[in-house]
Amino acid sequence: MDHRLDFSVLLRGDYPKWILDGVITMFELTLAAWLLAMALGTMLAVARMSNVRIAKIAVAIYVEYHQNVPMLVQVFLWYFGIPALLPLPWQQWINAHNSAFVLAFIAAGLCMAAYVSEGLRGGIRSIPKSQLEAARAIGLSYLQAARLVVVPQALRIALPTLVSYTVLLFKNTSLAMAIGVAELTYATREIESQSFRTVEIYLLSTVIYLGFSMVIMKAGTFLEGRYRIRAR
Amino acid sequence: MDSILLILRDYGTLLLVGQYPNGPLGGLAVTLLLSLLGLTLAFPIGVVMALARLSPFRWLRWPAIALVYVARGVPLLMFIFWVYFFVPLLIGRTVTGFTTMVVTLVIYQAAYLSEIVRSGIEGMPKGQAEAARALGLSYIQTMRRVILPQALYNMIPALVSQFVSTIKETSLGYVISVNEVTFAAMQINSSLMTQPFQVYFILAAIYFCLCFSLTQLARFLEGRITSRREGSRQSVVAVVSPSTTTTATAA
Numbered sequence: 001m002d003h004r005l006d007f008s009v010l011l012r013g014d015y016p017k018w019i020l021d022g023v024i025t026m027f028e029l030t031l032a033a034w035l036l037a038m039a040l041g042t043m044l045a046v047a048r049m050s051n052v053r054i055a056k057i058a059v060a061i062y063v064e065y066h067q068n069v070p071m072l073v074q075v076f077l078w079y080f081g082i083p084a085l086l087p088l089p090w091q092q093w094i095n096a097h098n099s100a101f102v103l104a105f106i107a108a109g110l111c112m113a114a115y116v117s118e119g120l121r122g123g124i125r126s127i128p129k130s131q132l133e134a135a136r137a138i139g140l141s142y143l144q145a146a147r148l149v150v151v152p153q154a155l156r157i158a159l160p161t162l163v164s165y166t167v168l169l170f171k172n173t174s175l176a177m178a179i180g181v182a183e184l185t186y187a188t189r190e191i192e193s194q195s196f197r198t199v200e201i202y203l204l205s206t207v208i209y210l211g212f213s214m215v216i217m218k219a220g221t222f223l224e225g226r227y228r229i230r231a232r
Numbered sequence: 233m234d235s236i237l238l239i240l241r242d243y244g245t246l247l248l249v250g251q252y253p254n255g256p257l258g259g260l261a262v263t264l265l266l267s268l269l270g271l272t273l274a275f276p277i278g279v280v281m282a283l284a285r286l287s288p289f290r291w292l293r294w295p296a297i298a299l300v301y302v303a304r305g306v307p308l309l310m311f312i313f314w315v316y317f318f319v320p321l322l323i324g325r326t327v328t329g330f331t332t333m334v335v336t337l338v339i340y341q342a343a344y345l346s347e348i349v350r351s352g353i354e355g356m357p358k359g360q361a362e363a364a365r366a367l368g369l370s371y372i373q374t375m376r377r378v379i380l381p382q383a384l385y386n387m388i389p390a391l392v393s394q395f396v397s398t399i400k401e402t403s404l405g406y407v408i409s410v411n412e413v414t415f416a417a418m419q420i421n422s423s424l425m426t427q428p429f430q431v432y433f434i435l436a437a438i439y440f441c442l443c444f445s446l447t448q449l450a451r452f453l454e455g456r457i458t459s460r461r462e463g464s465r466q467s468v469v470a471v472v473s474p475s476t477t478t479t480a481t482a483a
Contacts, residue, residue, distance in 0.1 A: 210306050
């Protein structure tokens with residue numbers, strides 16, 4: 001295998017722009033899906049902890065569906081399936097408006113919301129119920145008890161899980177290339193097929209992915225340390 | 233609803249076994265074969281990696297830690313493309329998409345399994361290893377006869393849910409045209425053209441039935457193993473639970 005590494009190839013023509021655009025799209029996807037996942041995940045967790053039976057069942061079904069079907073299939077269902085159900089003018093509008101990105105982030109966000117809600121629920125469940133009762137007994141309202149006593153502890157416990165789900169979400173944005181979203185993996189494939197510099201471009205994007213995953217993991221460890229409750 | 237039944241009637245066997253017996257095996261059968269092969273071959277490597285991570289020697293620990301971090305930080309798709317391009321270069325001949333996918337899954341899953349095995353071993357009371365060594369067993373005997381049998385038993389639920397992750401990961405074989413169930417659905421969709429929702433709904437339902445039953449099995453086993461441990465002895469040995477070790481492997 002006579003192949004000298006020559007990264008200068010990647011600086012030719014449009015390649016730097018493709019890579020940069022890919023990285024930016026990757027971030028936009030991650031951020032949009034993350035916000036959706038956190039917001040919806042919190043709501044789902046609250047609904048599941050409530051006493052409304054129908055809400056509990058609905059959330060359980062939602063979570064099981066999203067955890068037991070591959071995310072790629074969920075992305076396909078959103079990209080190919082859902083628009084086909086809509087009335088024709090809507091379909092045309094979706095096709096005209098760069099729908100792949102939006103549908104990819106919806107699919108990724110909805111999928112991760114299921115994981116987030118489970119992570120949060122695990123955190124809340126690990127706080128003994130007696131704490132809530134004690135907080136109520138000393139005169140806090142339900143919301144105060146939740147906000148001042150239960151949630152701060154539950155979030156600390158759920159934090160490592162939420163961080164690893166964030167990394168998971170970040171990695172899974174690469175699946176959007178399957179529906180033609182020009183994120184980093186897509187750009188990598190394009191550049192590889194034009195330049196044939198397979199090692200260089202794959203090495204570069206692998207390092208980019210690994211680097212940002214490490215940043216997320218490190219940020220998580222930092223937050224854990226920052227908010228740790230020290231034993232007295 | 234009718235159209236779903238019609239698709240199932242016309243293409244059901246394609247989804248289940250591909251063109252077999254008139255052509256190559258495909259569909260769900262290949263999905264299952266891929267995930268079984270991937271996980272089974274990854275398991276011994278995972279155990280060795282876990283032992284390497286727990287060893288006192290830095291030169292053994294370091295490569296295992298590196299592989300775990302790379303697997304945790306790089307998308308599976310990237311792994312697939314690396315294997316796709318470089319296994320042929322290494323061995324000097326082309327390989328099938330199936331082989332590429334098995335190799336990828338083995339590397340990726342070995343990293344995740346090693347974390348599960350490690351937490352299983354670390355979950356054992358330290359006194360057991362010490363007692364075994366005090367009785368005169370060597371390190372290898374201690375691991376093989378005392379620690380691993382118990383640790384692996386406690387790991388069964390986590391292994392089942394890792395199997396679920398592997399099944400979900402095989403869907404990515406579609407990008408290198410591995411003839412598995414997602415690829416079959418893609419083929420059906422492009423020959424039908426008009427019913428994408430129905431086709432992908434069926435695909436999602438197939439994965440759901442398979443993975444959900446396995447998830448339930450994992451939960452059942454977890455409950456059983458926990459209660460057995462609690463019933464039989466005073467010190468509760470931690471069961472490696474799927475819920476605590478979902479080390480972010482959903483694809």
